[in-house]
Amino acid sequence: MTPEQLRAFCLDFNAAVEEFPFGPETSVFKVLGKMFALSTLDATPLTVNLKCEPDLATQLRLDHPGVIVPGWHMNKRHWNTVTVGGLADRMVRELVEDSYDLVVAGLPRAERLRLDRG
Template sequence: MTPEELRGLCLSFNEVVEEFPFRPEISVFKVGGKLFALTSLDAKPLTVNLKCDPEDAIRLRGEYPALIAPGYHMNKRHWNTVTVDGGLPERLVRELVEDSYDLVVAGLPRAERLRLDRP
């Protein structure tokens, strides 16, 4: 997955905004004001921090130890740093990004979830 594809995927979900609160090269993707993906699109290798169910996070780290690690500068229980350089199946990367978005949306107030079309 290229940086442009990753950015496009993150922006493809309802009501997502891209912000740069840390540095101009760090893209932060948010829904409802809450972070669901954080990446430096210029980094080599390309990585992205994604929210993850704690049990899934541990399982994924065990299955892909060279490509999925505890979230860098994040809560290690709920966040993974995923290397997006072609080592993981693109379908899995897409699922992980969508799962991160869904987890964040699930924590939003009900009225906002309904507005996003995500009960």
Template sequence: MSPEELRAFCLSFNDVVEDFPFNPETSVFKVAGKMFALSALGGRPLTVNLKCDPDLAVQLRAAHPEIVPGYHMNKRHWNTVTADGDLPDEQLGELIEDSYDLVVAGLPRALRLRLDRP
């Protein structure tokens, strides 16, 4: 997945904004003000930090060398994924969507319903 594809995919979800709270090089993708993905889109290799269910995070790390504990993040809840590696784009897209869904699941019910995510 290219940096442009990664940005476009993250922004394709409801109510997502791209923000730069850390520095101008690090894109942070948020839904309702809560972060679900962050990436230095100009970095090589291209990586993205994604929120993940803790049990699934351990399984993914064991199965895929492109997935490691979240860099500068809570390593129990975040993975760093090499986006331009051997991981298929479809699977990376599923991980991004899962991260978005985990964040949305923690939002108040009324906001979740507005986002069409029960």
């Protein structure tokens, strides 16, 4: 997956936006103001921080050592840093989608309903 493909995939989710609160080099992808992905898209290797359920985060790190690690500069219990080129594109897409879904699930009910209608 290329940086352009990762950006396009993140922005394809309902109400997803790209912001740069940490400087112009770091893309932060949000849904209704809540972050679900963070990446320096021009970095080599390409990595992305993604939210994950704690038990699954631990299991993914065990199953993919060195490719999925505790989230860099994030809450290590809830975030993983994923080296994009170390996984199949399909798995990267699934992890991004899971992160988006977790963030949406944590939104207030009214905001979730607004997303469903969008």
